[in-house]
Amino acid sequence: MGHRAPTIVVIEDSPEVRSLITTRLRLSRLFEVVGEGSDGTEAIGLAHRHQPSVLLLDMSMPTMDGLEALPAILTVAPSTRVVFYSGFQERDxxxxxxxxxxxxxIEKSTPIDEVAQRLLDVLPSEESESRLARRPVRSLRLITGAVGGQRKPHPAEDGQGVLDEHLERFREVFDESAIGMATMTLTGSVIRANPALARLMLCRPEDLVGVDYGRLTAGExxxxxxALAELTEDGGELAQLEHEAGHPDNPRTVLATLAPVRDSTGQPLYIFLQLQDFTAQRVAEDELRRSEERFRLLVEAVREYAIFMLAPDGTVVSWNVGAERIKGYSAEEIIGQHFRVFxxxxxxxxxxxxxxLDAxxxxxxxxxxxxxxxxDGTRFWAFVVITAVHNEHGEHIGFTKVTRDQTGRTDIPPRAGRGRADPTDDEISLHELNAQLRQQTADQSRFLAVAAHELRTPLSVLSGSAQTLATHWEELDPTQRAxxxxxxxxxANRMQRLTSDMLTAATLDSHSLQLHQSxxxxxxxxxxxxxxxxxxxxxxxxxxxxxPDIEVFADADRLSQALSxxxxNALWHGMPPVHIAAQAGDGTARITVTDSGTGVDSAVRPRLFERFATGRRDGGTGLGLFIVRELARAHGGDAFYEPESPDRPAGTFVLTIPLA
Incomplete structure (x- = not known):
């Protein structure tokens, strides 16, 4: 009887690579493949069970990588020769x-036809020579088609393209980058580190090879x-971790960004680490916080100006010494009240x-x-600046209000500070008139811009459709014409609605709206x-x-416009079905319109009924709800939005009109 072929176990987490390797090994007749596995834990069990002559072990695998598994494999199968098979081309x-x-x-860049010979070279010389003497003379060309039940191999005739996907990337910029970089196995063992990373860790690049990066994260x-589990098990594309690095006497704050490198099937091959030193940024942020605190203390100490904050609804939320001196209220008395008291x-x-506030x-x-x-009821001549404040997401969060007492000026209208009555017409300053004129001009410009934008689309559709019918009538079939x-x-209906809204808005703005109520x-x-x-x-x-018996005292045409x-609004900004309801009570008809959408964004609600306010970027004059509210108030009613609640899953728009 001839000598039995040496046995081999193949451990590779990529099914297609594993299938390719085992197929070529069997075709070589140099080895008997007795087991296959996909991670380090399986490698240990197969090594113990089969005691193979050779175990071909992938480096980067989920659950347990090759470096972690190697000591246990040699413990349970001391005579087994373990050969790493990796896409990492690193001497270290x-x-x-x-x-x-x-x-x-063995690097995965090694031609596939040479792998069997390389494996044979690690066996004791007698066994390898015996096998070579009996090696059949035949081609090892890979047969085109499915291999091991997996998808077809890459178009490369010898299957080498499958392995080329597993080669390490980023070589050209890796070593020279000023940012710390490393390639790691899927379980976090460092395979290669660049000099920038080594400098952050106060060591040499080769000192990091084989080290579990988790040990370098200062308790994280x-x-x-x-983060590794998110990338390798949950299909994540990016994970970040902030931790301390370097010597305890001079720690650095770093941001570690982890990204999986995947093959064409989406399977992770290894992990790419990028490490940025954020120490300077964190120092700057700390300084900014200290600066903000100093600014707050400065504002609170200013006595010549009233400086305070308003919530989005106009209630006072902060109060400085200057505000208390000028207006006479203590912080405890005024915070929580609406600023209209001034x-x-x-x-x-x-x-x-x-x-x-709207302005x-x-x-x-x-x-x-x-x-x-x-x-105390006395008045003073004030110069006021109100600024809208938004957070980093663009959401409106309130106002800053700065007021200066200018009672001592010589150009103040008559009777300044001499009584408690409101100013008369002859007391309106030129500054106020100029401000009103500027505001009216700005409103008119905005109105014209919105009108031009909203009318352009239906006009274009009307023009294009009419031209098509006029020039191609005979070529169109009846369905196309219809x-x-x-x-x-x-x-045309859209233009009519837009025109009606804009004319109504203009009428409201000029205070010339006439109602014919009945x-x-x-x-x-x-x-x-x-x-x-x-x-x-x-x-x-x-x-x-x-x-059917609810009657209101209203201008039917104007109320119809508000209802429409x-x-x-419910159909355009919300979602059907839409429910319209009306109830009577306490001398008022309460009309509600509820849709099935997600409700109005909380950031939009404070300005929902303002002129030109819109929560969409794809159109709308921003006049619809403004007109609803103004028409309701002109009738002696009102319009408002009731947010969703546990017993009402969708928000509701409410319109109230006096009963007849």
Whole structure:
């Protein structure tokens, strides 16, 4: 009987590479493949069970990599020759593998036809010579087709392309980069480190080879393991970990970014680490916090200016010494109150405090001069600047308000500071008139810009559809003609709605709106609004629930316009089905419009009913809800938004109108 072929176990986490290698080894007739596995834990069990002559071991694998498994393999199978098979072309890692007891190291860039011979070379000389003497003379060309039940190999005729995917990348920039870099196995053992990383760790690059990076994270090893699991088990593409590095006497704050390098099937091959020194940034952030604290203390100490913060709804949330001196309120007395207390009765009735906040949101900042009132009722001439404040996400979070007492100026209108009455017409300063004119000009410019933007689309559709019908009528079939005519009809309706909204907004702005109010049944108006929008949204479900005996004292046309805007808003910004309902009580009809969307973003709610406010980037004049509220108030009612709650999953728009 002839000598039995040496046995071999192949451990490789990539099924296609494992299938290719085992197939070529069997075809070589030089080895008997007795086992296959995909990670270090399987390698230990197969080595113990089969006691193979050779164990071909991948370096980077999930659960347990090759470096971790090697000592245990040699313990349970001391006569087995372990050969690493890796895409890492590094002398340091090869040397480290030999130090740990490996018999050899084969790079995956090695031509596939040479792998069997390389493995044979690590066996005792008699066994390898015996096998070579009986080696059959035959071609080892890989047969095209499925290998080992896996997908077809790469187009390269000899299958080498499959292995080329497992070669280490980034070589050209790796060593010279100023940022710390390393390649690691899937379980975090360092395979290769660049000089920048070694400098951060206060060692040589070769000292890091084979080290579990989790040991270098200054107590953040569990977070490091969790980051690896996110990348290798959960399919993550990026993970970050901040930790301390370097000598304890001079620690550096670093940000470790981990990214998996995958093959064409999406399987992770190894982990790429990038390490950035964030120490200077953290020092700068600490200094910024200290600077902000110093600024806060400075603001609180200023006595010549009232400097304070307002919440988005206008309530006072902070108060400095200057504000207490100028306005007479202590922080305990004023914080939580609305800032309208600083204005006279006439200004409060006209809604001027709310107007200046709207203007600050719209333009970023609003400045004016005028009379303001102290706690004791006396007034003073003030120069005021209100600035809208947004956070880093662009969300409006409040206002800063700076007020200076300018009562001592010589150009202040008559009777300044001599009484408690509101200013008369002859006391309006030239500064106020100029500010009003500038604001009106800005409003008109914004209005024209919005009008031009919103009318452009339906005009283009009308023009294009009409031209197509005029020049290609005979070429179009009846269905195509009907579709273009329907497009023209919808665009014309859209232009009509836009024109109506803009004319109404202009009328409201000029305070020339005239209402023709009378006893008006409410249910027919709700049904009419539903039918109108059902025609343009045939697939949307719109329901109406209103008692037929509810009558309101209203201008039917204007109320219909407000209702149409509410329903259109629900369909455009929300999601069907839409439910319209009305109830009567306490002398008021309460009309609600609820859609099935996710509700209004909390960042948009404070300015929801403002002119030109819109939560979308893809269109809308921002006039619809503004008109709803203004028409409701002109009738003696109001309009507002009720956010979602546990018993009401969707937000609701509410319109109130006095009963007849």
């Amino acid at each position: 890692i090869a040397a480290r593998a030999v130090e740990l007891g490996a018999a050899g190291f 090893g569990d977070q490091f393991d969790a 204005y006279g009765p006439e200004q409060r009735r006209s809604g001027h405090p709310e107007y200046v 600050a949101i719209r333009d970023g900042q609003y400045a004016e001069e005028g009379w303001r009132y102290r706690k 579709g273009l005519l329907e497009t023209i009809h919808h665009s 006893r008006t049944p409410l249910a027919p108006l709700l049904s009419s609004a539903a039918r109108t929008h059902q025609a343009t949204h045939p697939d949307a479900e719109i329901t109406v629930d209103a008692a 805007n509410l329903v259109g």
